[in-house]
Amino acid sequence: MSPVSATHSRLIYDALKGCGIRLMSALPETWLVHLIRLAEDDPEMTLVRLAKEEEGVGISAGAHLAGVKSAMLMQNHGFLASVNGIVSCAQLYRIPLLMLISYRGEFGERDPWQTEGGAVTEDLLRALRIPFALLDRPDHVAHRIAKAQTLALAANKPVALLLCRDLMWED
Amino acid sequence: MRRLDALAAIYPKIEDAVVVTIMGAVAAELQSIGHRPHFFYLQHAMGLASSMGLGIALARPERQVIVLDGDGSILMNLGGLTTLARYRPRNLMHVVFDNESLLSVGGFPTATSTGSDIAGIAAAAGVPRTATVRTLDAFERAFSEALAAGDLTTLVAKVEAVGPAGFITDLGLLENRFSFARALRGEHTR
Numbered sequence: 001m002s003p004v005s006a007t008h009s010r011l012i013y014d015a016l017k018g019c020g021i022r023l024m025s026a027l028p029e030t031w032l033v034h035l036i037r038l039a040e041d042d043p044e045m046t047l048v049r050l051a052k053e054e055e056g057v058g059i060s061a062g063a064h065l066a067g068v069k070s071a072m073l074m075q076n077h078g079f080l081a082s083v084n085g086i087v088s089c090a091q092l093y094r095i096p097l098l099m100l101i102s103y104r105g106e107f108g109e110r111d112p113w114q115t116e117g118g119a120v121t122e123d124l125l126r127a128l129r130i131p132f133a134l135l136d137r138p139d140h141v142a143h144r145i146a147k148a149q150t151l152a153l154a155a156n157k158p159v160a161l162l163l164c165r166d167l168m169w170e171d
Numbered sequence: 172m173r174r175l176d177a178l179a180a181i182y183p184k185i186e187d188a189v190v191v192t193i194m195g196a197v198a199a200e201l202q203s204i205g206h207r208p209h210f211f212y213l214q215h216a217m218g219l220a221s222s223m224g225l226g227i228a229l230a231r232p233e234r235q236v237i238v239l240d241g242d243g244s245i246l247m248n249l250g251g252l253t254t255l256a257r258y259r260p261r262n263l264m265h266v267v268f269d270n271e272s273l274l275s276v277g278g279f280p281t282a283t284s285t286g287s288d289i290a291g292i293a294a295a296a297g298v299p300r301t302a303t304v305r306t307l308d309a310f311e312r313a314f315s316e317a318l319a320a321g322d323l324t325t326l327v328a329k330v331e332a333v334g335p336a337g338f339i340t341d342l343g344l345l346e347n348r349f350s351f352a353r354a355l356r357g358e359h360t361r
Contacts, residue, residue: 094345
């Protein structure tokens with residue numbers, strides 16, 4: 001059994017559905033396995049599996065302009081890989097972009113290769129002036145996701161939710 | 172073949188389609204022929220025009236979507252060709268104007284000038300219909316065939332490395348973005 005929390009993944013997924021999200025782009029990473037499977041098994045959801053995360057910015061921008069609400073699922077290293085698209089597509093063109101970013105490399109990280117990305121994630125979000133919040137407890141998942149999407153749509157800007165170890169991992 | 176002539180030749184066929192272009196010469200030339208509310212010009216984010224086209228095509232399967240890409244741009248998102256092929260939206264046509272150079276930043280040659288074959292890469296990625304054309308007649312014919320085929324196509328048009336004198340037009344980026352979204356959504360609710 002993967003120690004990734006199926007219960008909390010379902011909570012996140014239901015909150016996204018509740019916001020009207022009907023398209024998700026994703027690049028697989030350990031913490032996202034349940035979320036991606038939920039999207040794959042849901043006939044109401046269009047799942048787009050990416051080769052690289054920055055593609056998801058373009059896909060979400062296209063979907064938004066065409067009237068479909070979307071979200072991106074990625075690891076924080078995928079966020080690092082998407083920065084030009086976020087700035088020169090989503091921010092330049094005022095696209096509401098809901099990003100769910102698995103926050104690897106924070107306290108408790110055991111994989112040495114994840115530790116650099118964790119150390120720069122929040123500073124980079126601040127540098128890009130992307131509003132963000134942590135998802136680290138099940139009781140605030142639904143309303144933080146709903147509020148993040150409300151702000152994204154009101155501001156026409158990217159927003160981020162950091163999926164934290166305490167929420168995603170059961171160990 | 173000049174890109175401006177190629178755009179003029181297909182213009183009557185794209186007037187009612189949803190069109191996404193890359194930045195620079197393609198955007199300026201299409202606007203010089205005639206802007207339409209369903210035309211969106213991605214004036215930065217090189218590589219993502221094809222991804223935007225995919226997002227629109229998946230969101231609106233009833234609309235024909237045409238991406239007007241370039242060699243410099245698609246070379247920045249070759250992985251995206253595998254994503255296009257994977258989802259194979261039959262309402263998406265991907266045209267790549269290949270002038271073998273980064274024209275708008277000084278004309279430096281791209282890898283297509285030394286033999287990299289974008290149609291070949293697209294075919295190997297799994298795009299079901301691909302072609303490379305070198306004359307205006309062949310381009311017009313291949314474009315019409317692709318529209319009639321109703322399947323995902325990457326059509327590479329080899330064009331001269333010439334463009335307009337300037338790239339800034341009087342269409343504001345956000346003006347374009349909001350009116351494009353309104354045009355697409357207006358039809359959705361009708």
